[in-house]
Structures are given as structure tokens and as C-alpha cells.
Amino acid sequence: MAEIIVPELAESITEGTVAQWLKQPGESVEKGEFIVELETDKVNVEIISEEAGIVQEHLAAEGDTVQVGQVIAIVGSGSGAPAAAPSAPAPVAETVQKVEAAPVATVATEEANGSDRTIASPAARKLAREKGIDLAAVSPVDPMGRVRVQDVEAHGTAPKAQPAATAPKAAAVVEDGRVTREKMTRRRQTIAKRLLEVKQSTAMLTTFNEIDMTNVMALRSRKKDQFFEQNDVRLGFMSFFTKAVVAALKKYPYVNAEIDGDEIILKNFYDIGVAISTDGGLVVPNVVDADRKNFAEIEGTIVELAKKARDNKLTIADMTGGSFTITNGGVFGSLMSTPIMNGTQVGILGMHTIQKRPVAIGNNVEIRPMMYVALSYDHRVIDGKDSVGFLKMVKELIENPEDLLLGS
Template structure:
């Protein structure tokens, strides 16, 4: 017999949520095979079985919060071993009772089939067996029809009509489709908590500017085919913005810092976080040492990290230790926004959609592709002079992209 234990996840993570059981009771598992997927504050982690055998019991249900070191499942010996025989022997009398009651047998078989087809968490099935409740008779609250422990407990409690009086109102609201209740994922809860903490614990301000993207777009159009042939990666806008940000951070080092108690810690490295939207929420993987990378290396890193994010394969090391963040709401059509600071960082650059607008060029009015950019910053560290100067330098570099590429 082997216990499946929640492993050490990271120094700052002490618990996780059962996202999905990859094996169910009665199924065989090989040594080193994944048995459960855990969702943590930052990433999902798949846990392996250290022994081969048969899953005998799941001690936590999908959606349950579990602690590091907690036993969450038991893997027993193979189906042919003596350890597996008592379980089979205990089911024999039930089978004999079914044969002895021919009138009830068809109902029992039909009920079992319905129960097998019911979608339920392992803990809910276990509780239903203990209480002798048929899962198919339970009306789950989950709009997807999944039966959870709470549904079984509520069904088995058999409240009196007087106590159950308020229930029809709640059920009516669920049934008529006017509302749908959805539990936040652990990652979404963490995002919500941290964003609120940033708003409450920083003196955040945002300054804006706009960038004429004409020259960047023209240079990219000229270079993109050869760039792809040479490097097997596409030339996007993010590498231009990343290199411009690094150059501006070098000139304005307080934007590349953080607060530690009463100290300001200026970072002498340039690990740039690139915000990526996933189904589970926003994640910020890091392009390490962006100052030492060329355009192709940055584009390659961003592509790899974005794919890992979408496939839910990011490791904690992919997202820790960034010094500054870039977020691009423009991919969703955002024209203007005020991005919120990321963790302990004191600056974040927000990109937006490119929109053609009439712009004064000399004494003429021309239609140019323009992008609003926003720098949110912690005013406790960064004054207006540095924030405006930083954003102005990013603008100037992007409006002269040849210099940016030659100097990188």
C-alpha cells in the first residue's frame, strides 16, 4: 500500500486545490504515472504515484483545498493480490440479495445504471454509498450537473417542510436561468486578492502618452520575411517594446526597483514580465535578462512562454522574480486603460490597440496608426519627472525603431 501525498510545491505555497483526478478507484496506476492534478496560486502541478498498483481510495474530492504533506489517496496492491480480495468478498452478499429478490432486481439494475451515469465527485459517491442514497435522485446545484458532497448531504438531511421553506426561492432562481453561480478557481481567488492588496498598499498613479506606430509597422513589414527565414520565429511588436523598456529602465533605474520595508531596492537586472491571458486568468511569465537578448531571442522566449501558459505548463520558476511588466490589452481591442502594478514591482507598461487617427505632422494633418500607452507606477518611489521621462523615452525609441534595432 502507498499513500499519495501533496508534495512540496514552492517556498511560498502551502496548499492547493484538487483540479482533476486522473485516476479513479479501481483503476490501475504505474509507478511514475500521473494520478492527480493540483491547482496552486500560480501553476497547475501533476502528482505522480511512487508505486504501481490499484487506486483503492480517494481521500479528497475535486475542488477540495489540500495542504502540503496531506494524504489524498491510497494506492493498494494489484487486483490479483490477497489485499484486493476482501473488497470483492464484501460485495458478494449484496449480489446474492439482489438474486433473492427478483421483483426488486430490475429496479436495482436500472438504478445502478443511472447512478453510474451520474457525474459526481469521488467524495460525493462515497458519502452517497454510506447514506444509501441513489445519486440519480439528487438535484445538484452545479449548473453543469455535477453532484458534490454538499448536494448529497443536503439530500440526506431530509429537512422538515418548515425548515425547507426558504429553499424554493433559491431553487427557483437557479432553475429559471436568471443567475448562475460559479466558484472562483484558486488562481482567480489569488489574482483577486493580490490585485486588491496592490490597490490598498501602493500609491499608484498612471501617466499616458501616445506613439506613432508608422515607422515600427513599416520596418516590421520590410524585415518580417527575412527575419522569419533567419530565425524561424516571427517578428512581432513585443520585442520592440521590450527593448525600448529595457533602454528606458537603464536611464530611469527607480522604475526598475521595489520597496523593501524602508529601503528602495534598485534591480541591476532586466527580467521583463509579459502578461498572458489564459482560460484560468492572467499570468505573467518572465523573459530573463532581456537586456542581453536580441530581437529573435526575445520573440522566441515570448512565444515559448505564451504556449506554455496556454497549455497550463508554466512552472513557478517561469513566473518568479520579474523586475518590470508589460501588458497588452490591445490584443482584445482596448483603446485605453490603467494597468495595475504586478506584485512588488513599482512599474507596469500598458499597450493598447493601434488605431488610425488624424495627427498634426508639421503643418499638415495626416492619418497615422497611433497607440496609447500607459505607465502605472508607485508614487512612493517614482516621481512625475521619472514617470513622464520614462514613457517619453519609450515613445521616442519606438518612433525611431532602426536605432533601437541597431543598438540592441
């Protein structure tokens, strides 16, 4: 018999959740074929079978938490005779970052007609449930037969199924029709845990300023068509803010640091995290070496990371090692907020919506497009002078964007 063992996933990941079994007991599996998908704090990983044979037994159910090194399945010959010695931990194919299927109170027809045995990603199953589509009727593009989100979308919308009497393990539980109870996804649990840890383990303060966006908006308007023609990527505000942040971090290095015990680690690199909202929660992939990238390279990297987030293809490497984070609540209409720092970082910049307001320009009052910005920081490392100076420098650079262009 060959054992399917939870492999080493990443340095900081010691456990995961069985998201779905791709092979059921009694089904055959080829050597190197995916047998189970695990959900971790950051990404999903698919584990392959080291041996060809028949899946004899699952030792963990979908939804169970499993540890690195734990045996979770047995693969053997069809007759049950010994097939192979226990294998080493199966290699991991690092795949999608999970946008967790939101629990629902009804069961789609897939469970009534056997399509629960269809190999499909969790996101595809979620979409199929929402659209009332029988997964068994979906034609996958994947040569291995796995149904992806795009396959479900291409299939179209089918009639909704009637609610089943009992909700499955992953579904919400409706109590007396007045409340809906749902289990937090692993990612949501991780987000909640880490945000609470940051609040409890840091001396977090937030300082605010406002930026007159007139000049940067005018520059962007003048250059956006030429920029797109030359670089095949649109010129947004994020490249300006990323460049301004990098310049400010170089002047105020303690904002680009972290605490390790009784030591402060000053980072001499500038991997800027960009917060991206997904259906499964907030993810923060990094623009690596942002100081070495020009405007087009920064914009292109952000577009690529956002697409990977939407397609559930972010990797652990995309989201580890950042030194500072930028989050833009303005895309949702937020006027002002106090962002919470990301992981071990000691600073995060919050951007907000651009709103026209009357402001004093000299002795006159003019209507200007204004944006509130916020810097949340760890007061154990960063003093008020540095935090205010950092945010003021970002403000000045955005209000004088030519300085950013010359500096890049």
C-alpha cells in the same frame, strides 16, 4: 500502507486544490504512476505514487483545498495487508498551467456512462463537455492512456447530452433560470486577491502618452520578410517595445525595483513579463534576460511562451522573478486603460490599439497611426519625474526605431 502526501510545491505555494483524482479507490496504481492532479495558484502539478498497489481511500475530494504535508490518499496491497511504510512526500511532476474548466450548467454524457473514470486533463474534460463528447470514446495518443485536449479535438464533435437533474460539484448552479452561479476557480480567486492587494498596498498612479507608430510600422514592413527568412520567426511590435523598455529601465532604475519592508530593491536584471490572456485568466510569463537577447530571440521567446500558455505547459519558473511587465490590451481593441501592477513590481506598461488620427506635424495636420501607452507605477518608489521620463523615452525610441536597432 503508503500515504500520498502533498509535497513541497514552490517557495510561495503552501496549498492547492484537488483538481481530479487520476486513480479511484479500488483501482491499481504502479510505482511512479500519476495518482492525483493538484491545481495551485500558478500551475497544475501531478503527484505520483511511491508504491505499487491498490488505492484504498481518498482523504480529500475533488475541489477540496489541501495543505503541503497533508495526507490525501492511502495506497495499500489488494488484500488490505500492510504494503509499505509511509513514504516521504511524493515528487511532483510540474506540468500544465491550468486553463480552468469553465463551469457549465449541464452534465455531459461522461457521467452517465462511466467516462468520469477516464483519465483526462481538466482542459480536456472541459472541451469534452462543451462538445458533448463521451471521454470514454476518445482514443488518447498518450501511451499511459490520458486524454488530452488534442485527443478530444481529433475525435470530433458528438451530439450534446441532455441536462442532468443535478449539477456536479464543478458545474454552475442555475437558480430559477434567472441567474447562474459559479464558483471562482483557484486562479481567478488568486488574480482577484492579488489585484486587490496591489490596489490596497501601493500608491498606484498612471501616466499616459501617445506614440506615432509610422516609423516603426514602416521599418517592420520593410524588414519583416527578410527577418522571417533569417530567423524563422515573425517580427512583431513586442520586440521593439521590450527593447525600448529595457533601455528606459537602465536609465530609470527605480522603475525596475520593488519594496521589501523599509528597503528598496533595485534589480540589476531585466526579466520582462509579457501578459498573455488564456481562458482561465491572465498569465505573465517572463522573457528572461531580455537585455541580452536580440530581436529574434525576444520574438522567439514570446512565441514559445504563448504556445506554452495555450498548451497549458507554463511552469512556475516561467512566471516567477520578473522585474517589469508589458501588457497589450490593443490586441482586444482597447484604446486606453490603466493597467494594474504585477505582484511586487513597481511598474507596468500598457500598450493599446493602433488607431489612425489627425495629428499636428509642424504646421500641417496629417493622419498618423497612433497608440496610447500607459505606465502604472508605485508612487512610493517612483516620482512623477521618473515616471514621465521613462514613458517619454519609450515613446522616443519607438518613434525612432533605428536607435533601438543600433543599441541592440
